[in-house]
Amino acid sequence: xxxxxxxxxxxxxxxxxxxxxxxxxxxxxxxxxxxxxxxxxxxxxxxxxxxxxxxxxxxxxxxxxxxxxxxxxxxxxxxxxxxxxxxxxxxxxxxxxxxxxxxxxxxxxxxxxxxxxxxxxxxxxxxxxxxxxxxxxxxxxxxxxxxxxxxxxxxxxxxxxxxxxxxxxxxxxxxxxxxxxxxxxxxxxxxxxxxxxxxxxxxxxxxxxxxxxxxxxxxxxxxxxxxxxxxxxxxxxxxxxxxxxxxxxxxxxxxxxxxxxxxxxx
Amino acid sequence: xxxxxxxxxxxxxxxxxxxxxxxxxxxxxxxxxxxxxxxxxxxxxxxxxxxxxxxxxxxxxxxxxxxxxxxxxxxxxxxxxxxxxxxxxxxxxxxxxxxxxxxxxxxxxxxxxxxxxxxxxxxxxxxxxxxxxxxxxxxxxxxxxxxxxxxxxxxxxxxxxxxxxxxxxxxxxxxxxxxxxxxxxxxxxxxxxxxxxxxxxxxxxxxxxxxxxxxxxxxxxxxxxxxxxxxxxxxxxxxxxxxxxxxxxxxxxxxxxxxxxxxxxxxxxxxxxxxxxxxxxxxxxxxxxxxxxxxxxxxxxxxxxxxxxxxxxxxxxxxxxxxxxxxxxxxxxxxx
Numbered sequence: 001x002x003x004x005x006x007x008x009x010x011x012x013x014x015x016x017x018x019x020x021x022x023x024x025x026x027x028x029x030x031x032x033x034x035x036x037x038x039x040x041x042x043x044x045x046x047x048x049x050x051x052x053x054x055x056x057x058x059x060x061x062x063x064x065x066x067x068x069x070x071x072x073x074x075x076x077x078x079x080x081x082x083x084x085x086x087x088x089x090x091x092x093x094x095x096x097x098x099x100x101x102x103x104x105x106x107x108x109x110x111x112x113x114x115x116x117x118x119x120x121x122x123x124x125x126x127x128x129x130x131x132x133x134x135x136x137x138x139x140x141x142x143x144x145x146x147x148x149x150x151x152x153x154x155x156x157x158x159x160x161x162x163x164x165x166x167x168x169x170x171x172x173x174x175x176x177x178x179x180x181x182x183x184x185x186x187x188x189x190x191x192x193x194x195x196x197x198x199x200x201x202x203x204x205x206x207x208x209x210x211x212x213x214x215x216x217x218x219x220x221x222x223x224x225x226x227x228x229x230x231x232x233x234x235x236x237x238x239x240x241x242x243x244x245x246x247x248x249x250x251x252x253x254x255x256x257x258x259x260x261x262x263x264x265x266x
Numbered sequence: 267x268x269x270x271x272x273x274x275x276x277x278x279x280x281x282x283x284x285x286x287x288x289x290x291x292x293x294x295x296x297x298x299x300x301x302x303x304x305x306x307x308x309x310x311x312x313x314x315x316x317x318x319x320x321x322x323x324x325x326x327x328x329x330x331x332x333x334x335x336x337x338x339x340x341x342x343x344x345x346x347x348x349x350x351x352x353x354x355x356x357x358x359x360x361x362x363x364x365x366x367x368x369x370x371x372x373x374x375x376x377x378x379x380x381x382x383x384x385x386x387x388x389x390x391x392x393x394x395x396x397x398x399x400x401x402x403x404x405x406x407x408x409x410x411x412x413x414x415x416x417x418x419x420x421x422x423x424x425x426x427x428x429x430x431x432x433x434x435x436x437x438x439x440x441x442x443x444x445x446x447x448x449x450x451x452x453x454x455x456x457x458x459x460x461x462x463x464x465x466x467x468x469x470x471x472x473x474x475x476x477x478x479x480x481x482x483x484x485x486x487x488x489x490x491x492x493x494x495x496x497x498x499x500x501x502x503x504x505x506x507x508x509x510x511x512x513x514x515x516x517x518x519x520x521x522x523x524x525x526x527x528x529x530x531x532x533x534x535x536x537x538x539x540x541x542x543x544x545x546x547x548x549x550x551x552x553x554x555x556x557x558x559x560x561x562x563x564x565x566x567x568x569x570x571x572x573x574x575x576x577x578x579x580x581x582x583x584x585x586x587x588x589x590x591x592x593x594x595x596x597x598x599x600x601x602x
Contacts, residue, residue, distance in 0.1 A: 015408055019545060019567050022410045031407060103385055129546075131406045131413070132526065133388050135376040138344075142380035147457040148344060150373045163461070168369055169529065170521050171465040177458045187510065187527060188520050224418070226385030230401065231414040239557075243564075243575045252576050253586040256558065257594065259574055265535040265556055266478070266502055266591070266600050 011077035041077035044125025083195030083203035096220035106139035137184035147177035153188035270361025272305025288366035290433035293327035302395035314340035324442035336449035478504030485540020489517035543568030
């Protein structure tokens with residue numbers, strides 16, 4: 001049985017950017033890209049592609065389509081996933097959608113997924129590492145009218161069902177759902193594979209299909225955000241730090257413990 | 267006054283079947299917002315065997331409790347919970363629906379909002395009413411930034427971060443209405459099936475309840491270092507935490523992960539050993555007032571949030587701490 005898995009990916013500012021270089025343009029309500037640090041595919045999304053590749057490793061006949069929405073630069077994220085081993089890439093690029101909130105994003109991705117039908121499984125990251133919202137995956141399931149298993153650490157497909165282990169606070173829960181379904185993956189699934197140079201070169205030659213809102217039968221004027229971003233800022237943390245000094249490690253430890261005892265913390 | 271009538275709090279039960287502390291925090295937030303939002307604070311509890319829980323919610327601030335008691339609601343499953351809460355929201359028309367940023371809230375809130383055709387903001391730390399609109403503040407970019415959103419549609423659906431809101435003092439004299447509501451569930455609508463559960467046996471003090479947490483990061487260099495952190499934690503009557511990096515590396519169980527995608531902890535004292543202080547880790551300890559940082563790198567971000575810091579090698583510092591804490595303990599100098 002041939003399977004079609006669609007993985008949604010997003011490109012984000014590198015979350016490893018040192019906090020000192022993280023800057024916000026408060027007037028534009030946007031993050032200022034740190035100089036010299038290239039954006040990366042959101043890590044939970046590449047873990048989603050890893051999950052899809054593991055299903056293909058197990059079953060063989062699996063087509064993996066990578067779907068993204070954003071400006072032309074998002075091709076880099078798609079290319080990365082193609083180099084990991086995905087088969088096809090689709091980018092929805094429409095300037096009228098650049099300010100989309102999670103609701104509009106889900107509407108557009110759902111329309112694109114329907115255009116890519118038939119499909120068996122949609123995989124997203126548990127949240128994008130920029131807005132940390134974690135809403136698009138479950139919203140897609142509702143818009144597509146299919147079941148959803150959120151925040152999982154393993155994905156298997158057997159007998160027309162998906163079986164996934166949900167990450168709970170103190171353990172895991174194994175859940176199954178009939179296909180098609182949406183699954184959102186968490187970091188506990190494991191590291192995404194890193195593409196080899198040969199795969200990167202092959203992916204560079206692959207075509208990425210580009211669609212606009214109109215190609216999806218959508219009228220951007222009808223797609224209205226449901227939240228408005230009022231402010232974006234770097235929170236001020238005020239902590240007076242005492243770096244404990246001392247000639248020896250022993251002296252430092254003694255001083256520290258003295259402080260903790262005085263503050264009745266131990 | 268905002269569009270809609272009152273606030274609906276989606277309560278949760280712990281595994282032991284008690285009303286979860288998160289629910290009391292939500293009720294505290296709802297009570298403080300109620301004068302500006304207008305209307306009642308209603309708490310809905312879904313589960314199986316809910317007798318006695320209504321009074322708990324009322325004592326913590328609910329004006330009205332809706333009990334939806336049904337065997338199908340014993341364990342959380344989105345397909346069962348979403349339609350029940352959706353129907354209650356449509357019937358009662360609240361202005362605001364509050365949930366916890368828990369494993370339930372993360373699944374239920376976005377799906378509920380999608381079915382209601384409204385918006386949701388996740389993991390909020392502050393809610394307010396400004397010019398007749400509900401406004402939510404939430405950390406993003408792993409905690410590096412905060413974003414403030416205004417809801418355009420009604421009702422507003424929001425999840426709140428654990429420990430971001432103060433619960434009210436319990437007051438058993440508080441009066442409230444209790445209603446039993448039929449789940450009216452069609453079992454066929456539940457498309458998912460839970461095949462099994464595996465619980466990681468937690469030893470000693472629970473991380474979320476611990477007064478002292480000793481946490482380790484990638485700076486430990488390997489899983490072995492955690493034995494010493496366990497010893498130190500145990501001497502201090504605390505629990506051990508870990509950064510996401512070391513859980514991903516398999517050095518320590520995921521159930522101990524502290525941070526944005528792990529647990530939010532609020533001990534009186536947090537000792538961070540070999541933790542650089544990536545913002546997604548800091549998201550799990552943002553309410554902690556007393557952080558001790560032990561790190562070789564004097565420029566590590568963790569020092570910015572720490573009240574006390576020791577720049578040095580943990581391999582030297584931690585054994586000394588264990589030794590000296592033992593001596594203090596023997597001399598009766600530590601608090602009981």
